[in-house]
Amino acid sequence: MESTLPEKKIPVGISACLTGQQVRYNGGHKRSRYCLNVLEDCFSFETFCPEVAIGLGIPRDPIRLVGLEGEHPRAQGTKEPELDVTDKLLDTGHTFAEKHRHLRGFILMKGSPSCGMERVKVYHPNGIPHHADQGVFVRALRESNPVLPLEEEARMNDAVLRENFIARVFAYDDWKSTVEPDPSYHAILQFHSRQKYLLMAHHYEGYRELGRYLAEAHDLPLEEVIEHYISRFMEHMAHKATRKTHTNVLMHILGYLKKEIDSDTKQEMLDAIEQYRQEQVHLVVPLTLLKHYVKRHGSDYIRSQTYLNPHPHELGLRNYI
Structure with missing residues (x-):
């Protein structure tokens, strides 16, 4: 059977940690074999880590979503709640979306307070997990380019x-x-x-x-x-x-x-x-x-x-x- 792979690979964004880049809060990565061993035959991946892009170090104290149900949660430090990077993540997401209109999709890191597509834990200001929402970077992506296909790498285990x-x-x-x-x-x-x-x-x-x-x-x-x-x-x-x-x-x-x-x-x-x-x-x-x-x-x-x-x-x- 003739190959039906695209002659020119399709540009798709991807959370940098999924390509093996050691950019996570603990200095590690979440390399995706499926993305790199299978989808890379079709997709030209453009990597991005919003947390590194806003200047957070590697390794770093993790951030988490904090807020009440019915309001947009804030991205704050887990150890230092006064660290609030919500606006920086939103600005970075909007800028990224505007500069990457050529992308045909984006593959995201599950559970991340910046890149999680859904079901990201949101903590009550008292520190107890309260409900779930999307990551802050993802919110900005959707606001700037609502038609862009998004998916979490982990959800692609479902056929x-x-x-x-x-x-x-x-x-x-x-x-x-x-x-x-x-x-x-x-x-x-x-x-x-x-x-x-x-x-x-x-x-x-x-x-x-x-x-x-x-x-x-x-x-x-x-x-x-x-x-x-x-x-x-x-x-x-x-x-x-x-x-x-x-x-x-x-x-x-x-x-x-x-x-x-x-x-x-x-x-x-x-x-x-x-x-x-x-x-x-x-x-x-x-x-x-x-x-x-x-x-x-x-x-x-x-x-x-x-x-x-x-x-x-x-x-x-x-x-x-």
Whole structure:
């Protein structure tokens, strides 16, 4: 099978400790074998440690999130609470986001008061763990670039979350590469056309919503359409695709072949899809069959669907979902 790895690696940000850099508060690292041994074939990693960037030393007294539920927590020293680096982390995050608009995603360190994406412990001012929130650097990233795909390295041990994040990175790369350089209504429609079934697999209502929106978008200012479309598209793509939604998409695509394939072939496809729906096989089984017949009998439209190849087959992401 031909390689489907991108000719040019996709730029993705990553917490520096995940690449083996010894930048953690204790002078250690959290080197990710998956990122460096697998994803580096596709991604050009740009490392960043916000805590080092604001001038905290290595090693250093750790910081933690402190605050009451319903308010943005502060990043303060655990041993010296008067040390408050919240504003520095926010400023660094906003500056980083503005200077790195070319990134297609960011892989983060779990549990970090700066880089944790979610479920970071927040302590009550009395020192007792109280609730959970996101890291301060992540908050700034989301404020400055809400469409940027984010994921924690540890969460990518989950096959569905791993596939979801990488599909979003490749979809965002498609947008950044084909729509942003020369924006037009036509470019947006072409993007939507080829991403249609991938979007449907992630969020059916989102797929319908954006289809209706684009049907009337020609009357709106182009800049407004661009901002609205990509914001909603990436938000819908963040939904996890399920066996039910994948089954729905597989049946839709099979519908484009019903006049070109014989009844035995159609039944073979239906059986494979049903085995997948009932959790007897992984998605790769019906999808491989479907791609074979789409390649032989499908129209240009259906062959162009990114759902069939949303990321390189070398990553094997659909072998486990």
